[in-house]
Amino acid sequence: MQTITATTVQPAHAARTERWWRRGGAPLWMGVTLLCALSSVHLSLPAADSSENRSENRQDFALEPSHSSLLRSWLSPRSGTDYVCVAFVGSIDGDCAPTSTPRFAAPMRPIARVGEGYRYAPSLTGRVVEWRMDGQPTTLSVHSATGVVTGTPTQTGRFEITLSAVQSPDSIVQQRITLYVDDRTLWFGADRFGDDILRNALVAVSRALLPAWLTVCVGVVGGTLIGAFAGFYGGAARRLLLVGVSALQSVPGLLLVFIAASASDLDRWVMTTVVGLILAPEVALGVMQRVESFRSREFVDAAREIGMPDRAILWHEIVWLNGRDFLVQRVANGLVFATIMDITLSYVGLLDSNTLSVGTMLRSGRATLVGGGSSGEAVAAVLGILMLVSTFMLLSRGVRALWARPR
Amino acid sequence: MMPQPLLSIAGLTTWFESPQGTVRAVDDVSLTLDAGHTLGVVGESGSGKTQTFFSILGLSSGAPGVVAGRARFGTVDLLDGLERFVGPRGKDVHAWNRVHQQRLAPILGADAALLFQDPKRSLIPYWTIGRHFTDVLRRRPTEQRPADLLDSLGFRDATRILAAYPHQLSGGEAQRALLGITMAMQPRLLIADEPTTGLDTINQARVLEALRQAHDGQQLAMVLISHDLAVVDCMVDDIVVMFAGRVVERISASQLRTVPDSQLHPYTRALRASQRTRAAGHPISTEAYKTPLTRAPKGCAYHLRCALRPLLPVSTQQQCATEAPPEHIASPGRSQACWGQHV
Amino acid sequence: MRVIAREVVHVVAVALLALLLTSFALGTLAIPAQEVSWSCVPLGPDAAQFGWVRRTMELLSSGVTLGFCDSPITRGAIIPGTIRAAGTTGLLVLLASVCSTLIAVPLGMRLAMPGSSVAVRITRTGIDAISSLPVLVWCTLLFVVLARGFGVIPGDARHPYLTTAVAVLALVSGDRLLAELVQRVESATSDTLSEPYMRTVRAGGFGVRAHLARSLVSPVATAVLSRAMFLVSGAIIVELIFDLPGLGSLIRQSLGRATPDPKVALAATMALIAFGTVFRATRQSVVWLVDRRVHR
Numbered sequence A: 001m002q003t004i005t006a007t008t009v010q011p012a013h014a015a016r017t018e019r020w021w022r023r024g025g026a027p028l029w030m031g032v033t034l035l036c037a038l039s040s041v042h043l044s045l046p047a048a049d050s051s052e053n054r055s056e057n058r059q060d061f062a063l064e065p066s067h068s069s070l071l072r073s074w075l076s077p078r079s080g081t082d083y084v085c086v087a088f089v090g091s092i093d094g095d096c097a098p099t100s101t102p103r104f105a106a107p108m109r110p111i112a113r114v115g116e117g118y119r120y121a122p123s124l125t126g127r128v129v130e131w132r133m134d135g136q137p138t139t140l141s142v143h144s145a146t147g148v149v150t151g152t153p154t155q156t157g158r159f160e161i162t163l164s165a166v167q168s169p170d171s172i173v174q175q176r177i178t179l180y181v182d183d184r185t186l187w188f189g190a191d192r193f194g195d196d197i198l199r200n201a202l203v204a205v206s207r208a209l210l211p212a213w214l215t216v217c218v219g220v221v222g223g224t225l226i227g228a229f230a231g232f233y234g235g236a237a238r239r240l241l242l243v244g245v246s247a248l249q250s251v252p253g254l255l256l257v258f259i260a261a262s263a264s265d266l267d268r269w270v271m272t273t274v275v276g277l278i279l280a281p282e283v284a285l286g287v288m289q290r291v292e293s294f295r296s297r298e299f300v301d302a303a304r305e306i307g308m309p310d311r312a313i314l315w316h317e318i319v320w321l322n323g324r325d326f327l328v329q330r331v332a333n334g335l336v337f338a339t340i341m342d343i344t345l346s347y348v349g350l351l352d353s354n355t356l357s358v359g360t361m362l363r364s365g366r367a368t369l370v371g372g373g374s375s376g377e378a379v380a381a382v383l384g385i386l387m388l389v390s391t392f393m394l395l396s397r398g399v400r401a402l403w404a405r406p407r
Numbered sequence B: 001m002m003p004q005p006l007l008s009i010a011g012l013t014t015w016f017e018s019p020q021g022t023v024r025a026v027d028d029v030s031l032t033l034d035a036g037h038t039l040g041v042v043g044e045s046g047s048g049k050t051q052t053f054f055s056i057l058g059l060s061s062g063a064p065g066v067v068a069g070r071a072r073f074g075t076v077d078l079l080d081g082l083e084r085f086v087g088p089r090g091k092d093v094h095a096w097n098r099v100h101q102q103r104l105a106p107i108l109g110a111d112a113a114l115l116f117q118d119p120k121r122s123l124i125p126y127w128t129i130g131r132h133f134t135d136v137l138r139r140r141p142t143e144q145r146p147a148d149l150l151d152s153l154g155f156r157d158a159t160r161i162l163a164a165y166p167h168q169l170s171g172g173e174a175q176r177a178l179l180g181i182t183m184a185m186q187p188r189l190l191i192a193d194e195p196t197t198g199l200d201t202i203n204q205a206r207v208l209e210a211l212r213q214a215h216d217g218q219q220l221a222m223v224l225i226s227h228d229l230a231v232v233d234c235m236v237d238d239i240v241v242m243f244a245g246r247v248v249e250r251i252s253a254s255q256l257r258t259v260p261d262s263q264l265h266p267y268t269r270a271l272r273a274s275q276r277t278r279a280a281g282h283p284i285s286t287e288a289y290k291t292p293l294t295r296a297p298k299g300c301a302y303h304l305r306c307a308l309r310p311l312l313p314v315s316t317q318q319q320c321a322t323e324a325p326p327e328h329i330a331s332p333g334r335s336q337a338c339w340g341q342h343v
Numbered sequence C: 001m002r003v004i005a006r007e008v009v010h011v012v013a014v015a016l017l018a019l020l021l022t023s024f025a026l027g028t029l030a031i032p033a034q035e036v037s038w039s040c041v042p043l044g045p046d047a048a049q050f051g052w053v054r055r056t057m058e059l060l061s062s063g064v065t066l067g068f069c070d071s072p073i074t075r076g077a078i079i080p081g082t083i084r085a086a087g088t089t090g091l092l093v094l095l096a097s098v099c100s101t102l103i104a105v106p107l108g109m110r111l112a113m114p115g116s117s118v119a120v121r122i123t124r125t126g127i128d129a130i131s132s133l134p135v136l137v138w139c140t141l142l143f144v145v146l147a148r149g150f151g152v153i154p155g156d157a158r159h160p161y162l163t164t165a166v167a168v169l170a171l172v173s174g175d176r177l178l179a180e181l182v183q184r185v186e187s188a189t190s191d192t193l194s195e196p197y198m199r200t201v202r203a204g205g206f207g208v209r210a211h212l213a214r215s216l217v218s219p220v221a222t223a224v225l226s227r228a229m230f231l232v233s234g235a236i237i238v239e240l241i242f243d244l245p246g247l248g249s250l251i252r253q254s255l256g257r258a259t260p261d262p263k264v265a266l267a268a269t270m271a272l273i274a275f276g277t278v279f280r281a282t283r284q285s286v287v288w289l290v291d292r293r294v295h296r
Helices: A002-009 A012-044 A049-057 A065-075 A198-231 A236-250 A253-263 A268-295 A300-304 A310-348 A358-370 A376-403 B049-056 B093-104 B131-139 B147-154 B159-164 B171-184 B201-218 B229-233 B255-259 B267-281 B315-321 C004-029 C042-049 C052-061 C076-110 C118-131 C135-150 C160-175 C177-193 C196-204 C208-242 C246-254 C262-290
Strands: A111-114 A116-119 A130-134 A140-142 A149-151 A157-168 A171-180 B007-018 B021-031 B038-042 B066-073 B112-115 B189-193 B221-226 B239-241 B246-252 B328-331 B334-336
Touching: A012 A198, A049 A157, A049 B229, A065 A358, A065 B112, A065 B255, A116 C208, A130 A140, A140 A268, A198 A236, A198 A268, A198 A310, A198 A358, A198 A376, A236 A268, A236 C004, A253 A268, A253 A310, A253 B315, A253 C208, A253 C246, A253 C262, A268 A310, A300 A310, A310 A358, A310 A376, A358 A376, B007 B049, B021 B049, B038 B049, B038 C135, B049 B066, B049 B189, B112 B171, B112 B334, B112 C196, B131 B147, B131 B159, B131 B171, B147 B159, B171 B201, B189 B201, B201 B221, B221 B229, B229 B239, B229 B255, B229 B267, B239 B255, B239 B267, B246 B255, B246 B267, B267 C196, C004 C052, C004 C262, C076 C118, C076 C160, C076 C177, C076 C208, C076 C246, C076 C262, C118 C160, C118 C177, C135 C208, C160 C177, C160 C208, C177 C208, C196 C208, C208 C246, C208 C262, C246 C262
Parallel strands: A111 A171, B038 B221, B038 B239, B112 B189, B189 B221
Antiparallel strands: A116 A149, A130 A157, A140 A149, A157 A171, B007 B021, B007 B066, B239 B246, B246 B334, B328 B334
8 A cells, every 4th residue: 555655645756757867867867977078179179279289399208219300300500690499308409409519408388377477587508699589478578698588477468478598789689489378277287388287187088088989899899790690500610719719819019009009009999990890809709608608598499489580589689689788898897998999008108199189198197297397187098098998997887787677 | 410411502692793793593492302313403594403502512604603502512611701702892803712622622523423515525525435444543542444334334445445535425425424434433423414415326325325324323312414304213202393594393202293284384385385285295385485594583584484474363464473473282292383383 | 529629629719810910910000111120120220121921920830939039028038038027017017806706705695695684795795896896997996096095106116015015905895806796606615505405414413614716716716717818918917007017018008009019919918828827727627627427
């Protein structure tokens, strides 16, 4: 009697929602929200100044020597006797100019904050008669004798600054930078390019989504197709699959990806596909084992008896109804695997080392730490990975919980 | 002064928690066994006959469920003081187990030994039979050689048995080998839990014969747990009939043979009837209703299946459904718990 | 006998396949052939002029002899250099497996016993959470903690033991092995406890712990050894981040743009295949030795 009262009092849809929520709606909802948030970051942020800033006048800190010829041509003197040295970091100083040419020991910091003091003391080989500066914010000034730039910016904006050292009337050495002045609170601080690390982390994380999905499409769809056929029909396909799986398992996937990275000239999409192909045999093996165990069950015979075609039995009854749980789990694991591979490759420098990604953030965070700098970048990158991994896990958990048969 | 019984259990109550609710496996069971005597415990599956002994000897799988009662083996009190681990926040199972195991350590494998059903899987699979003996003899040195012990249990090729792994033996051989290993422990009490279940009739007879020889030869006390009244009947001095965790009747084996059906507890009567029906080759009437152990017992646990109840006056019938019957002495050496016989 | 023969055939087939794959990948290496050090390859320094098919065939056919060449990456002959590097990686993997086992076995056994305490269950959940973060993340986190908290840069030659300890810690935390072991030990313990023979063991006073420990050897060894190749991958990542000498740095240098050298990459691959073979053979032997019921 009591239960009847309870159900009549509670509207049916409310009960259904509650049940949905209790059965796994919560993690699914959280996962979908995170995924949507990350995707919207991906769609909205890349056009912003962040990437523009990065590609315009920055180079990565650890360029490999084979790229140095490109760099050299790019850095070559642009006009007459003016030698322009663009801001750079790291070990490629030697490539900037012939050793006899006067050069700046360190470039100007390209980021300044409203209300915070800015100071730059240039150091240049050779005697300097006079220092000049153009294009700076009104509150910044240069000491004409020492060249020390000081001041406190009061307004935000982007300033094309040229710092000129007059050594003799026909020899002027210039340094050109784009100075960004902003007043945002940077929770994780700014990186060496002056970009907001938090924003960078969000962009990097959202950029990792698409390659991960592509990997999983290749790995899980391909693996499922192979595994299902091998499991259902057996024979040579099955034997081939078993040998392939053990071959792949005896060499770490990481090495294969390294080699593929070297062989494909660092093409991101080729790499993504290769990671997917590495994932495929394991998925195929799992699907094959499931299909094999279900193939001999009574319900398959019963389905055949009532005239169901083999195709329908395999894909609908076995793979979809009985294997989807496994597949969702594989998709989640595959997404994590692909993300980690992607990050590792860009960390090692085998994948587009000059664009913003979680791997390059980790690498530059590590370099900052080694140089005694702040840990903001490394921590932000780690939090980014954490966010990705938990999004995938929440999605998989939620979907599986919803599909689970109520007890 | 009365000699102290070898094993005495008083008011033992064992409950297990399960997802379906509390399972009252053993409900207020008391029994005693004197040295050298034999006791048969009979009942259907789930009647609590095995759990009564397993729970006091710490052999229940999962959490130990004893919530109340006393159990003494010789001079050792097995459950005394353990109630302090049962508090308002539940039971500290780990501490409970530890103390209980400490008390049992000198008893198990020495003074008390057990024989289980499914003998092939009850032997340690990666030990030969000889290795079992070596381990026992290291702890309880004896003059008797394992081969002689096996000979006395009716084996003709003791050497082969000693060198064999359990999976290389037949069920009957394994059970007798297990009995041999158990006897090598020179126990004072042997608890045989359905030792003949799953064996063919010839092997059943062999195992029972071996048990009888062991009892006669070493003067050990024996508890024979079985669902088969016929097996127990020919082996023991006294019989305890259990149903749904409670003792419904105590009777000596000799009385069981002579007392007419009408004076027995309805459940004992049903057991005896099924035994006769089977012997005569008639189909056995199936009793569809199985008492769910998770439901709090209200009244006699057997009342829904009782054949006697419809014949009783209406007031007694109501009593059956509402009040648990106490045990009363029906005749010297025989007691039962039934409102219908409680006149 | 047939089992052993089958295993040998399997190992040889897999090794050949992996070698073929690697040679193919290295032969088609996108690094301009001129930049690769081809000296010591039977084709000689002219190798740069040949197409990738020929280079692949050369690499494949002279897989062993290449090992006797020198390379700047290994600072001398390739084979001893690779063996040294593999030893470092192997040590890392061994330490990580031992640590994981030492943590997981008591914990898993405790979890399987009736009435495991809340603290034990929280520990299990904690281990699950820790293991869901990859090695890369743990390495970075530990790096941050060491560099910022203690001012120590891992990989610094002044703290060799500290770096190894931190590397092992990162590997243990980041690999799924620990969580998997806890799960396996727990289920194996509760399976064993519910086996009828364990009742005999308890009732006969045979000593529960020894039998329990014996029943765990096979599942623990299987879990550790089947996970070992993942541990090697993890160790490579750890070595890259902490600047430890090992197969990781060997692979990075031999494939990197600075000093590309397919010979060293091939040697490193062979070392990895050897790892795989050893792990597989050990796993099969342990199972064969411990579990007599297998060949009933």
